[in-house]
Amino acid sequence: MENFISKTEYEVALNAIQKSLDTKVEEIELSDKIPTLNDTQDNNKVFRGKLSVLFVDMRKSTDLTDDLKSKKMVKIYRSFIRMIIQAIRYSGGETRQFAGDGVMGVFQDSVDGGEKVTSSAKAVQAARYIITMMDYCLNPLLSKNMDGLSIACGVGICTGTVLVTKVGMRGKEQDDTSENEMGLVWTGKTTNYASRYCGLANSCEIFIDSKTYSESNDKSAWNECSRIKGSKAFKGFVSHEYYLDLDDAISQEPVKATNKDTDISFVQEIFDDTKEQSLLLIDEISKKSMELSKRLEEVKKRETECQQKQNTLSSKEAQLKTKENQLIAKQNVLNKQEIKLHWDEYNLHKKLFSDTHCKDEIVTISGKDFWLKQINLMFELGNKFGKSEIDVKCDLDCYLVRIYICFNMFDEAYDALCIQAEYGSWLNESITIDVLSKSRLSSRMRSILENRQWNNDDCKKILKKMNELRIGL
Numbered sequence: 001m002e003n004f005i006s007k008t009e010y011e012v013a014l015n016a017i018q019k020s021l022d023t024k025v026e027e028i029e030l031s032d033k034i035p036t037l038n039d040t041q042d043n044n045k046v047f048r049g050k051l052s053v054l055f056v057d058m059r060k061s062t063d064l065t066d067d068l069k070s071k072k073m074v075k076i077y078r079s080f081i082r083m084i085i086q087a088i089r090y091s092g093g094e095t096r097q098f099a100g101d102g103v104m105g106v107f108q109d110s111v112d113g114g115e116k117v118t119s120s121a122k123a124v125q126a127a128r129y130i131i132t133m134m135d136y137c138l139n140p141l142l143s144k145n146m147d148g149l150s151i152a153c154g155v156g157i158c159t160g161t162v163l164v165t166k167v168g169m170r171g172k173e174q175d176d177t178s179e180n181e182m183g184l185v186w187t188g189k190t191t192n193y194a195s196r197y198c199g200l201a202n203s204c205e206i207f208i209d210s211k212t213y214s215e216s217n218d219k220s221a222w223n224e225c226s227r228i229k230g231s232k233a234f235k236g237f238v239s240h241e242y243y244l245d246l247d248d249a250i251s252q253e254p255v256k257a258t259n260k261d262t263d264i265s266f267v268q269e270i271f272d273d274t275k276e277q278s279l280l281l282i283d284e285i286s287k288k289s290m291e292l293s294k295r296l297e298e299v300k301k302r303e304t305e306c307q308q309k310q311n312t313l314s315s316k317e318a319q320l321k322t323k324e325n326q327l328i329a330k331q332n333v334l335n336k337q338e339i340k341l342h343w344d345e346y347n348l349h350k351k352l353f354s355d356t357h358c359k360d361e362i363v364t365i366s367g368k369d370f371w372l373k374q375i376n377l378m379f380e381l382g383n384k385f386g387k388s389e390i391d392v393k394c395d396l397d398c399y400l401v402r403i404y405i406c407f408n409m410f411d412e413a414y415d416a417l418c419i420q421a422e423y424g425s426w427l428n429e430s431i432t433i434d435v436l437s438k439s440r441l442s443s444r445m446r447s448i449l450e451n452r453q454w455n456n457d458d459c460k461k462i463l464k465k466m467n468e469l470r471i472g473l
Helices: 007-022 061-067 070-090 119-145 189-200 210-214 266-312 321-355 360-366 368-384 389-406 410-423 429-438 443-450 457-469
Strands: 026-029 045-058 094-099 102-107 110-112 115-117 153-169 181-187 205-208 223-229 232-240
Touching: 045 070, 045 119, 045 189, 070 094, 070 102, 070 119, 094 181, 102 119, 102 189, 119 153, 119 205, 119 210, 153 189, 153 210, 189 205, 189 223, 189 232, 210 232, 266 321, 321 368, 321 389, 360 368, 360 389, 368 389, 389 410, 389 429, 410 429, 410 443, 429 457, 443 457
Parallel strands: 026 045, 153 205
Antiparallel strands: 045 102, 045 153, 094 102, 110 115, 153 181, 205 232, 223 232
């Protein structure tokens, strides 16, 4: 073997790649038949259509390979994949890819007896077929023949648009014995998400996307969930041990996996823990609000009692002047208590903002409507003891700006920054410039900074950056 690339070999690759880049991509709508390798040509023509893509793989197969001899693993792999192919085929789909211990199946809408059968219904049927046969057929046989061994798998399904094209290389020039190395690639977001959902599914679990769920006839079998992979959260619906019914003549009891995946990723733990803490905090706020409301009712009741006593004793004004003054003093104490209760409730709600600061993912999960409601509630609570909306926005400073930025409310974020610039003490250069560049407004900020009495280094830097970027000119 020569340790260099010849000019001839280089030009073969160069010409083939240039041809692919120069040829226009032509899309062909999928018919009622899922394309095979023989149905496609080695060119830039692609099939496009709605499909449901299913991925399934064996859990912790690497650990099995380390523990078992290679000949036993051959038996396991062949048995596992044979069972999956049957499940896909008998559910109306076709197997299209193998990757180690993983299999990809594709499903297409069809008409049976005059009624439409959706691709997602077929894919879910295949997934249930797989986990049923896993625990009622494959695992019992493995346990019996391999000293109690059992395995598990997870299934991911996504429904949407898929592009199918042929890739590879024809046989080597001037070598009749060289085979064609060609295959089909199933590209697009649908395929990628199906694969990711498979990786997110736990043992004996089916993880599907919202499109597949919307076409499901039995929505009670699914639970909405969020799972973490890397730094990204994926939303979907899961079912666990969603078995198919077995024929009455089958008496086999299920044998479930002993090598289930018990490790939860660190990121998933943080996500679940933070989400749980937020829900607990909201629940705590609700309870505290109820307690404060009851105490306010008690204060009002006592205030009414004091007023009634005052009315009763008004005829004896001369004699009871001292007691009247005492009642007024009590009234002042009650008013202060009421203000303090409002102040405590205000600070309790403010803690919700500070606890979620710089936790943009938690803010986003709670939703825009939730945070706008919390902001309006802060305005209402502040008003009860004399705070204006500007005062409240100054109190919320960076927390309010971060929430507006999370939901792309840049004009609102700009207004909050202007208030900080004019009345507050907090102003961040990078956040301010980012908001100014995305908001339609800027002249007000320039005017505030130019006329500011307590101009500090941050303000000077922001004003200098605005001049460089010609913002507000």
